[in-house]
Amino acid sequence: MRQGKFKGWGANLLLGKELNSSILGIIGMGRIGLATALRARAFGMNIFYYDTTRKTHLEKEQGFQYKPFPDLVRQADIISLHIPSAPETRRLFNKEVFDRMKRDAIFINASRGDLLDEAYLAEKLEKNELFGAGLDVYEYEPQVTGKLKRLKNVVLAPHLGSATYKARMGMAQMTIDNVKQVFAGMTPQNLSRNVKNE
DSSP: OTTSOOOSOOTTTTOOOOOTTOEEEEEOOSHHHHHHHHHHHTTTOEEEEEOSSOOHHHHHHHOOEEOOHHHHHHHOSEEEEOOOOOTTTTTOBOHHHHHHSOTTOEEEEOSOGGGBOHHHHHHHHHTTSSSEEEESSOTBTTBOOHHHHHOSSEEEOOSOTTOSHHHHHHHHHHHHHHHHHHHTTOOOTTOOHHHHTO
16 A cells, blocks of 8 residues: 555455354464464354363363364364474474465464474465465574565564563563562472473
């Protein structure tokens, strides 16, 4: 609009994906995955999920469908990652997994950058073997694979998923609470499971 490129309505102008009746595949049905699923359902989306712990109460109460990881990747129209970085999740989305996705699927990562092979995702997008991607985190953050910057079918955000005053104040308070717990001789409430195992 600002560049004066809009010349009037057209049947094929900036066509997107229909959310209603499409399948959102949530990888990681924790607090954030659940919040995403509930919002998506308001748009009429069908929710499939994969998690290391099956959430049968959500299946009964919300109608979400559990799918094994390979099935979810193959069937979802949109995949949204909500899992932590850990040795077993690094590059979870590699060539083999990306190649299983639908050619018109959308990939979203607002979780951790090392969960995917960013260069291979860029290849898939460049060849139009995926409809698009939305990334808020990057494999070698703050660097972004150069090819991704040139592609028009990817939305790049500067790691701002928590960028509200309320969220950042909450993060600061959580840090203060955890430090107090350490000085009181307690295990901090938000200790990473990776640190616990070391």
